[in-house]
Amino acid sequence: MTEAVQVVRTLTNDVAPELTTQTLLQLAGREIAAVHIRGYYPADIAAKVAHKAIDHPALGHYHKQLAGSVGRVYMPHIDTKWDPELTAKYHDAALPAIQDVRSMFHPYLSPVDRVRLELQELWPAGANLLRLRGRLCFVGALRVFRPNTSELHPHSDAINQETDAPEIEGVVNQLVANIYLQVPEQGGNLLLWLREPTAEETRIILDVEGLDPATLEPPALEIHPDAGDLILFSPRMLHAVTPGVDEYRVGAAAFIASKGPEQPLVFWS
Numbered sequence: 001m002t003e004a005v006q007v008v009r010t011l012t013n014d015v016a017p018e019l020t021t022q023t024l025l026q027l028a029g030r031e032i033a034a035v036h037i038r039g040y041y042p043a044d045i046a047a048k049v050a051h052k053a054i055d056h057p058a059l060g061h062y063h064k065q066l067a068g069s070v071g072r073v074y075m076p077h078i079d080t081k082w083d084p085e086l087t088a089k090y091h092d093a094a095l096p097a098i099q100d101v102r103s104m105f106h107p108y109l110s111p112v113d114r115v116r117l118e119l120q121e122l123w124p125a126g127a128n129l130l131r132l133r134g135r136l137c138f139v140g141a142l143r144v145f146r147p148n149t150s151e152l153h154p155h156s157d158a159i160n161q162e163t164d165a166p167e168i169e170g171v172v173n174q175l176v177a178n179i180y181l182q183v184p185e186q187g188g189n190l191l192l193w194l195r196e197p198t199a200e201e202t203r204i205i206l207d208v209e210g211l212d213p214a215t216l217e218p219p220a221l222e223i224h225p226d227a228g229d230l231i232l233f234s235p236r237m238l239h240a241v242t243p244g245v246d247e248y249r250v251g252a253a254a255f256i257a258s259k260g261p262e263q264p265l266v267f268w269s
Helices: 002-007 021-028 043-054 084-105 111-122 199-208
Strands: 034-037 059-061 070-073 127-129 141-145 152-155 173-182 190-192 221-223 230-233 239-241 249-258 265-268
Touching: 021 034, 021 111, 021 173, 034 221, 043 084, 043 141, 043 173, 043 249, 084 111, 084 141, 111 127, 111 173, 111 249, 111 265, 190 230
Parallel strands: 127 265
Antiparallel strands: 034 230, 059 070, 070 141, 141 249, 152 239, 173 230, 173 249, 190 221, 190 239, 249 265
16 A cells, blocks of 8 residues: 555645636646535536436446446446457447537536536646547546445546557546536545555456455545536546435546646546
8 A cells, every 4th residue: 555655645635616727737736636616517407417317228337347336328438348349339439429418418518518628728738539549539428326226436547447549658647527417415425535546456446346445444535516516536546436325326427638737638438
């Protein structure tokens, strides 16, 4: 665990309340733990789309054992599993999936599109949609946590564990933007450990997508978001989501890779 702590020794548990160039650079540089903006997206619009996501015909589930209780609308890149056929299917579906998710919010701007525009404006070198081996990536996944059963065990996410495409060379950090469309009054909390997993923990995560919480120290932060909130943090560090009590938890999400402030951010799901 010592090695993992050293990796993020400058990180504090500060949570910034607004998204600015400064807070974005601090987050990407691991100087703060998260950015949490309350009321980022109108809760009434979010609620309508949450119901659409729960009943969406493209709703499936993550493929790994400990993430399988969580639903997602359209296949995310992690579920390509290094398989050429699944990877081709992912890229083939990327643009239609983006357009369909966007249509679910019409006539309003989708929350992921708003994040994309604001980061394009705020990041010193701008921001673009990720392409891998020249092929467009999907962005804007909708995730559905079923009442009392769906949860994400402590895990981390890193694009270099999903692909060796040349476009990811030079990535120094990965962020995730979560916009919450529906949140139960109890549960559905985001847990942040503010450290990367050890080598052994990483091996387990890659196998089953989660660690036994009993094997870990308590998380450094626990955040209960409200519908309409935006939270950004680094998913390369351990994080988890607790089960929601009696209600669905639905959110929209985008991964964001940084190669430093001199190069554009890139988005995908």
